[in-house]
Amino acid sequence: MVLPFFGKKPAPAGSPTPRSRSASGSGSAQPPSGGRPRNTPARVETSSLDFTIAGDDLKRILAQCADKVHVEEGVDEMAPPAEEAAILFAHGGDDEARSVLEHALETTFESDARYNLWQMLLDLMRLTGQREHFEALSLEFATEFERSPPAWHDLSSQAARAGAEPKVQTINLSGHLGGQAAAQFAQLIQIAMRAGALRIDLGRLRGVDDAGAELLLRAVRGLRRAKVRLSLGAVTHLVNLLEGLVTTGRRANRPLWLLLLEALQYTEQQDRFEELAVDYAMTFEESPPSWEPPPVVTASQTGAESQGSGATRTYVLEGEIIGPNTDALRKITGFAADKTMVEVDCSRLRRMDFVSAGTLFNIISQLHNQGRLIVLTGVNSMVAALMQVMGLHQVAKIELHS
Known part of the structure; x- marks a missing residue:
């Protein structure tokens, strides 16, 4: 499903009239006057939001934020209870968010609004591990x-926590890579084979000769054949370094050519690869390697800094992004440096607070203004509602998880 999160959905054929979830089951409730659920304050337009109150008291946060959310004309506005529940959940108020959503379902009658409130409530049950309540609510849904x-x-x-993947070890290559590194590469291969995964950081390399290129090329190809999950950090640095060492038409430095072609397969630069493959064929009068990019290894699996690496095609946000520690968000800018489409996997992102959501909005707005397409995938409904509050749906494509 693609956001805008609370966009219109066609009512299912034969759908019954939405009903109150009141426990009494007595006569139909009537919507409050003015078409707004009870206890909802009037909305005041403002030009900006203050994102510096993460450590403050929750009630003060809500008091300051409740009337400061401005949704631009032409964008479907979410129900105020959904906004309130999203902000409560963002700051750890799980029970309060549930209470708001359940009350809203007793007082909301518009079909689309009810559907979105139900999605949030069911996701809240999954996020808090309440399976029995989830199954009971699923029957009502x-x-x-x-x-x-x-x-x-x-x-x-x-x-x-139970399903968390162990972090993958990183090996840093630095200085001038030559044949003298043979013993270190033998050890590198042993580490990777035992662990089943490895990250090689190339950002500190200052030079490569034919013998060093041969060592690295054999290691990378061998680990790929052995199905080891391999990530190359700062691979664009290596690509730029190697391009300055090869010359089309000069039959020399064949290992450097082949390493350059291999390194490009860890980027999204297939056009660049194909051009170089033609140059290689003309220079050495033999068929070049085929484009066979390796399986994706996410930044989450490697625990690696994604900035400028080009080693992954998807940036992963996971866990709870709370408070001033927003490094995981800020690294998106570096990850996006060589990409026109930036995919951010949020399937393991449980929660983010108001401040972090504001930081994410600022980062994605800058990328959007640079002409990049940002896609946030697998977002749970509670986080998606907060993103809607922050206006992220205006600068990124947001896809809910299944």
Whole structure:
């Protein structure tokens, strides 16, 4: 599903009239006057938001934020209870967010708004690990909308800790790479084979000769054949270094040519690879290697700084991004440096607070203004609602998880 998160959806054929979730089950409730759910303050337009209150008291945060969200004309506005629940959840108010959503479902009658509130409530149950409540609510959802409810997935922090992947070891190559590094490469290969994964950081290399290129090329190709998950950090640095060492038409430095072609397969620069492959064929009068990019190894799996590496095609945000520690967000800029489309995998992102969401908005706005397409995939409904509050749907494509 693609956001804008609270965009219009066609009502399912035969869908019954939305009903109150009141426990009494007595007569139909009527919407409050003015078409706005109860206890919703009037909305005041402002030109900016203050993102410096992360450490403050939650009630003060809500008091300052409640009337400061401005949704530009032409963008579907979400229900105020959804905004309130999103901000409460963002700052750890799980029970309060649930209470707001359940009350909203008792007082909201518009079909699209109810569908989105249901999505948030079901996701909140998954995020807090409440399977029994989730299954009971799923029956109500299925009855109201006459469609299958989402499947149960435990998205709680406890489940995330149990399924966390170990960080992959990083080997740094520095200085001039030559034949004298043979013993170190033998050790590197042993480490990778034992662990099943390895990251090689190339950012500190200052030179490469034919013998060093041969060592690195054999290591990379051998680990790929052995199905080892391999990530090359700062691979664009190596590409730029090697391009200055090869000359089209001069039959020399064949290992450097082949390493350059291999390194390009760890980037998204297929056109650059194809041009170089033609130059290689003309120079050495033999068929060049084919374009066979390796499997994606995410920044999350490697625990690596993505800046300028080109080693991954997807940047991963995961866990809870809270408070002033926004390094994981700021590295998106470096990750996007050589890309026109930037995909950010949020499938393991449980929560982010108001300040972090503001930081993310600023970063993505800058990338958007540079003409880059940013896609946030696998976003849970609670985080997606906060992103909607912050206006991220105006500068990025947001896809909800299944």
